[in-house]
Amino acid sequence: MKILVTGGAGFIGSNFIHLLMGPENPHQRDYEVLNLDKLTYAGNLENLANLAHHKHYRFIHGDICDGKLVDSLLESGIEAIINFAAESHVDRSLYEPDLFIQTNVVGVQVLLHAALRHKIKKFIQVSTDEVYGSLSPEAPGFREDTPLSPNSPYSASKAAADLLVRSYFKTYGFPAVITRCSNNYGPYQFPEKLIPLFITNALENKPLPVYGDGLNVRDWIHVEDHCRALALVLQKGREGEIYNIGGNGERNNLEITETILNLLGKPKSLIRFVTDRPGHDRRYAVDFRKIQKDLGWSPIYSLQEGLSQTVRWYLSQEEWWQRIKSGAYRDFYRKHYQERLP
Numbered sequence: 600m601k602i603l604v605t606g607g608a609g610f611i612g613s614n615f616i617h618l619l620m621g622p623e624n625p626h627q628r629d630y631e632v633l634n635l636d637k638l639t640y641a642g643n644l645e646n647l648a649n650l651a652h653h654k655h656y657r658f659i660h661g662d663i664c665d666g667k668l669v670d671s672l673l674e675s676g677i678e679a680i681i682n683f684a685a686e687s688h689v690d691r692s693l694y695e696p697d698l699f700i701q702t703n704v705v706g707v708q709v710l711l712h713a714a715l716r717h718k719i720k721k722f723i724q725v726s727t728d729e730v731y732g733s734l735s736p737e738a739p740g741f742r743e744d745t746p747l748s749p750n751s752p753y754s755a756s757k758a759a760a761d762l763l764v765r766s767y768f769k770t771y772g773f774p775a776v777i778t779r780c781s782n783n784y785g786p787y788q789f790p791e792k793l794i795p796l797f798i799t800n801a802l803e804n805k806p807l808p809v810y811g812d813g814l815n816v817r818d819w820i821h822v823e824d825h826c827r828a829l830a831l832v833l834q835k836g837r838e839g840e841i842y843n844i845g846g847n848g849e850r851n852n853l854e855i856t857e858t859i860l861n862l863l864g865k866p867k868s869l870i871r872f873v874t875d876r877p878g879h880d881r882r883y884a885v886d887f888r889k890i891q892k893d894l895g896w897s898p899i900y901s902l903q904e905g906l907s908q909t910v911r912w913y914l915s916q917e918e919w920w921q922r923i924k925s926g927a928y929r930d931f932y933r934k935h936y937q938e939r940l941p
């Protein structure tokens with residue numbers, strides 16, 4: 600299967616490409632992957648350094664909003680698209696919402712229209728539980744038919760994209776599937792998000808900035824569990840359907856922070872309560888019985904196991920995250936790709 604993965608140099612996209620093409624996958628030879636990524640600050644080719652010369656993998660530096668480029672890639676016999684490309688950080692969306700509308704909405708429309716013209720067999724839009732808004736403490740988890748109620752420019756842009764995808768299915772019978780996953784953590788996550796920021800700050804004995812009272816709740820899922828769900832959706836997901844993906848890992852931010860400090864043997868005095876995020880969603884929780892029943896998927900990692908594994912990964916990959924914090928990771932593209940261009 601020849602697949603276009605967009606945003607494959609980011610956190611979840613690179614984990615997904617590793618899952619498909621890694622030596623542990625007995626079906627790795629069945630896939631040919633084109634990775635289209637704009638390499639924003641969040642794109643890091645060092646995440647995929649071991650695949651740079653793999654004969655079934657090709658990286659293309661470009662923007663999903665570039666219709667001509669997307670068209671030319673789809674001409675090469677692409678059968679499926681899985682769209683990870685997005686501006687993904689809520690805090691940034693508060694200050695640069697226009698960037699989020701451009702990539703997360705306009706970019707998706709460009710992909711959809713090119714994919715429709717080229718009669719792509721499957722399109723997966725990787726969306727988020729944030730499109731459902733915020734839950735009260737006792738409310739049941741979001742279901743696929745929970746009304747959309749996004750509260751940040753980020754989640755509003757993702758909700759808009761989901762509605763566009765839905766409209767292409769309804770209007771043109773376009774073979775799209777939407778997935779909505781909860782908060783991911785694990786290897787290769789950019790250290791601006793809660794878990795990698797707090798692990799790397801604690802390792803450097805820097806303060807951990809907890810927003811508000813620290814009691815906001817998220818459902819945490821290990822990125823490998825999310826990627827296994829996406830691989831199943833690629834094989835067996837039904838056109839026009841939405842699948843929620845969750846981790847059975849509801850915790851508040853203080854609980855996560857204290858677990859990280861315990862795993863690293865660091866003191867609680869590193870915690871700093873700071874001004875809350877504007878519009879901060881109080882709680883997310885996901886009802887994912889549909890994907891369990893229809894596709895036979897369930898998360899494998901418990902949160903405790905997953906966090907221990909993740910902390911060990913950041914401990915062993917200090918060079919990787921230090922190169923991000925210093926900005927040196929931006930050189931990889933120049934060294935391995937750009938100098939070979941005509």
Ligand code: NAD
Pocket residue numbers: 605606607608609610611612635636637638639640641642643661662663664682683684685686687688702706725726727728757779780781782783784789
């Ligand atoms: P990320 O920010 O780590 O990676 C995004 C990638 O997209 C980067 O490589 C970036 O360079 C690329 N990109 C951005 N704009 C682009 C453009 N215009 N054209 C091509 N490439 C572009 O994000 P992530 O955490 O890996 O999330 C991936 C997807 O999963 C996003 O769509 C996000 O909304 C969704 N999601 C994330 C989470 C989470 O917890 N991180 C949970 C649910 C869903």
Ligand code: DAU
Pocket residue numbers: 687688689690726727728729780781782783791792793794796808809810811815816817852876883
């Ligand atoms: O729910 C899925 C979403 O999870 C994805 O769609 C987003 O792409 C992803 O970024 C994530 O959004 P959150 O806003 O939940 O993740 P973040 O890591 O930014 O924050 C998690 C919680 O931690 C949230 O309640 C805010 C809080 N926080 C975050 C940071 C970065 C802090 O208290 N301090 C911080 O420094």
